[in-house]
Amino acid sequence: MNVLAVVFKSLVTGVRTINRKYATPQIEMTLFVKVCLLTLRLYLFLLVGLMAYKFIVSLK
DSSP: HHHHHHHHHHHHEEEEEHHHHHHSSOOOOHHHHHHHHHHHHHHHHHHHHHHHHHHHHHOO
């Protein structure tokens, strides 16, 4: 059991190191890119909402 805890702790430390490294973006985004990403995010939420609606309606 002790070996498992050591391996798990090692993996957690590795993930935390990677998260610290990439915590801040390293590139600058233009306003156009930010707007495009926001539009894609809203479109994704719309699609997920439609799929959830279709699922709920199909249950009835």
